[in-house]
Amino acid sequence: xxxxxxxxxxxxxxxxxxxxxxxxxxxxxxxxEIIGLIGPNGAGKTTxxxxxxxxxxxxxxxxxxxxxDITGSTPEAAAALGIARTFQIVRVFQSMTALENVMVGxxxxxxxxxxxxxxxxEELAFVGLSHRAGTPASDLTVSEQxxxxxxxxxxxxxxxxxxxxxxxxxxxxxxxEASALVHRIHQRGIASIIVEHVMEGIMPxxxxxxxxxxxxxxxxxxxxxxxxxxxxxxxxxxE
Amino acid sequence: MxxxxxxxxxxxxxxxxxxxxxxxxxxxxxxLAITEPSQQNFLILILMGAQMGVAWNIVGGYAGQVSxxxxxxxxxxxxxxxxLLTTLGLTPWIGALAGGLLAAIxxxxxxxxxxxxxxxYFAMATIAVAEIVQIxxxxxxxxxxxxxxYLPMDRNGWGWLxxxxxxxxxxxxxxxxxxxxxxxxxIERSHIGYYFRAIKDEPEAARALGVSLTRxxxxxxxxxxxxxxxxxxxxxxxxxxIDPGSVFAGTISIKIALIAILGGVGRLTGPVLGAVIxxxxxxxxxxxFGSTGSGTDMIIYAAMIILVAVxxxxxxxxxxxxxxxxxxxxxxxxxxxxxxxxKMEIRP
Numbered sequence: 161x162x163x164x165x166x167x168x169x170x171x172x173x174x175x176x177x178x179x180x181x182x183x184x185x186x187x188x189x190x191x192x193e194i195i196g197l198i199g200p201n202g203a204g205k206t207t208x209x210x211x212x213x214x215x216x217x218x219x220x221x222x223x224x225x226x227x228x229d230i231t232g233s234t235p236e237a238a239a240a241l242g243i244a245r246t247f248q249i250v251r252v253f254q255s256m257t258a259l260e261n262v263m264v265g266x267x268x269x270x271x272x273x274x275x276x277x278x279x280x281x282e283e284l285a286f287v288g289l290s291h292r293a294g295t296p297a298s299d300l301t302v303s304e305q306x307x308x309x310x311x312x313x314x315x316x317x318x319x320x321x322x323x324x325x326x327x328x329x330x331x332x333x334x335x336x337e338a339s340a341l342v343h344r345i346h347q348r349g350i351a352s353i354i355v356e357h358v359m360e361g362i363m364p365x366x367x368x369x370x371x372x373x374x375x376x377x378x379x380x381x382x383x384x385x386x387x388x389x390x391x392x393x394x395x396x397x398x399e
Numbered sequence: 400m401x402x403x404x405x406x407x408x409x410x411x412x413x414x415x416x417x418x419x420x421x422x423x424x425x426x427x428x429x430x431l432a433i434t435e436p437s438q439q440n441f442l443i444l445i446l447m448g449a450q451m452g453v454a455w456n457i458v459g460g461y462a463g464q465v466s467x468x469x470x471x472x473x474x475x476x477x478x479x480x481x482x483l484l485t486t487l488g489l490t491p492w493i494g495a496l497a498g499g500l501l502a503a504i505x506x507x508x509x510x511x512x513x514x515x516x517x518x519x520y521f522a523m524a525t526i527a528v529a530e531i532v533q534i535x536x537x538x539x540x541x542x543x544x545x546x547x548x549y550l551p552m553d554r555n556g557w558g559w560l561x562x563x564x565x566x567x568x569x570x571x572x573x574x575x576x577x578x579x580x581x582x583x584x585x586i587e588r589s590h591i592g593y594y595f596r597a598i599k600d601e602p603e604a605a606r607a608l609g610v611s612l613t614r615x616x617x618x619x620x621x622x623x624x625x626x627x628x629x630x631x632x633x634x635x636x637x638x639x640x641i642d643p644g645s646v647f648a649g650t651i652s653i654k655i656a657l658i659a660i661l662g663g664v665g666r667l668t669g670p671v672l673g674a675v676i677x678x679x680x681x682x683x684x685x686x687x688f689g690s691t692g693s694g695t696d697m698i699i700y701a702a703m704i705i706l707v708a709v710x711x712x713x714x715x716x717x718x719x720x721x722x723x724x725x726x727x728x729x730x731x732x733x734x735x736x737x738x739x740x741x742k743m744e745i746r747p
C-alpha cells in the first residue's frame with residue numbers, strides 16, 4: 161500500500177487581487193477519514209475546497225494527493241484522480257432526471273450508458289433517492305437535490321469527497337440522516353472533508369476538525385479538543 | 400427524444416421505431432404523388448432546412464453553444480466539393496467528405512479560442528469568424544471571388560451527383576437528412592449526449608465530474624460542422640452555382656439557428672418541425688411578394704425570433720408539450736405529455 165497520506169496540503173495560500181482568502185494552511189487527510197472543516201462566514205472554507213478540487217490555482221503552497229503533486233490541476237483531472245465534490249449552492253443538471261444526473265458521474269469510470277445506469281441506480285439507492293429516479297432534478301426538493309449531488313459525486317468512485325454544507329437548511333431528522341450518510345460513506349473507505357455550520361451534524365461523526373478563521377488554520381484536533389480550544393471559542397463568540 | 404429513458408425502456412422504443420419507419424416510408428413515396436417540379440423543389444428545400452437544423456442542434460441544442468456563424472461550415476462544404484470537382488474533376492461523393500473534414504478541422508481551429516468565451520460572447524465570435532471568411536472568399540481570386548463558381552453541366556448522373564430532374568435530388572437530401580438524424584440519435588444515446596446536456600445545464604458541475612468542457616464542446620462543434628458542410632455540398636450540386644452571398648452569408652447562419660430554435664432546441668424532432676414551418680412561410684411569402692420582396696426573408700426571420708422569444712422560448716415542440724399537459728390536466732384519464740421543455744420552471 162501507498163504509505164503517503166491520501167491528501168497532504170502544505171503552506172497553501174490563495175489571494176484574489178490582494179484579498180487573502182487562504183493563508184499558509186497545512187494539514188493531512190488519511191484514507192477513509194472524516195474531517196470537519198468549520199469556521200465563521202468568510203473564513204475561506206469554500207476557497208480551500210475550490211483549491212483542492214482544482215477550481216482555483218493556489219497562490220502559494222502545495223497540494224499532494226496520494227503522493228502526487230496536484231497543485232493547480234484542473235477540476236476534471238482532480239475528478240479523474242479521485243477527488244469528488246458537491247456545491248454549496250446546488251448545481252444539479254436541471255433538464256435531466258435524478259438518475260441521469262448520477263449517470264453523468266458514473267460515466268467518468270464507465271462510458272457505456274447501460275452500465276453507467278446500473279451504477280447510478282446503486283448510488284441513488286445508497287442516498288435513498290431510488291423512488292425519485294425518473295423525476296426531473298428540477299422537481300426535487302432542495303434536500304433531495306443535495307443528496308443527489310452526493311450520489312453524483314460518489315458515482316465517480318472517489319477516494320476523497322468534499323461536501324460543502326450538505327446539512328444546511330435541513331430539519332433535525334434530515335440532519336441525522338445526513339450524518340448517517342456520511343458515516344456510511346466512511347464505511348466504504350472514502351475519506352470526506354465536510355464544510356458545515358450545523359455543529360450537531362458534524363461534531364458526532366468527525367474524526368478530526370479543522371478550524372479556519374480569516375483564511376488561516378487556527379485549530380486542528382478531535383471534536384472534543386476543538387470544543388475546548390480557546391482560539392476557536394474566541395473566533396466564534398468574539399473576544 | 401430524451402425522455403422515457405428510465406421508466407419505460409422497451410415498449411415506447413418499438414413504437415417510436417414504427418413511427419419513424421412510417422414517416423420514412425411516407426417521405427420515400429411523397430415525391431411520387433407530388434410530381435410538379437416546383438413542388439418537389441419545395442420538399443427538397445424543407446429537407447435541406449431540416450438537415451441544417453438537425454446538424455446545428457448538435458452544438459447549439461444539446462451542448463447549448465449557440466453558433467450564429469454556421470454559414471462558414473456550409474460555405475466550406477460547398478466550395479470544397481465544387482473546387483475539387485471543377486479543378487481536379489473529383490466526384491462530389493469524395494469532395495463532400497473532404498469538405499466535411501475541412502469544416503471539422505476549421506471548427507476545431509475556431510472553437511479553440513472561441514470556446515473561451517461564454518454565452519452571448521461565443522455567439523458573437525462565431526458571427527465575426529463567419530463574416531471574416533465571407534470577406535476573404537469574396538476577395539479571393541483563386542476561388543473566383545464575388546463572381547462565384549459554376550458546376551459543369553456536361554457531367555451528370557449518380558456518379559457526379561448532378562441531375563436533370565428534381566426527383567434524384569430529393570432522395571439524396573432525404574438520405575443526407577437520415578444520416579444527420581442518425582448521427583444525432585447516436586450522440587443523444589451515448590455518453591457524449593449526456594455530457595453535452597451536462598455542459599449546457601451546469602458547466603462547473605460537469606467539470607467536477609471529470610467532463611472536459613473544451614474537448615466535448617469541440618466534439619459538438621466539429622461533428623455539427625462536418626454535417627453542415629455536407630449540406631453545403633448538396634446545395635452546390637443542386638443549384639449548380641455558388642458564390643459567397645449564397646453559401647457564406649450571415650442570413651444563412653441565422654436561418655440555420657432559427658430552424659432549430661423555432662422547432663425546439665435539444666430535441667431530435669424539433670429542427671425538422673422548425674424547417675417545415677419556416678420554409679413553408681418563406682416560400683409562400685416568395686410567391687406572394689415575388690422578386691420585388693427581396694429582404695422579406697430577413698423580416699420573416701426577425702418576426703419569428705420575436706415570436707419564439709416572447710411566446711415560447713422552448714420552440715413549437717415546447718408549446719405543443721405545454722398544450723398537451725394543459726389538456727391532460729383537464730381531461731380525466733389522459734396522461735400528461737412527457738415532452739420536456741427547455742424553459743425552466745420555478746422550483747418548489
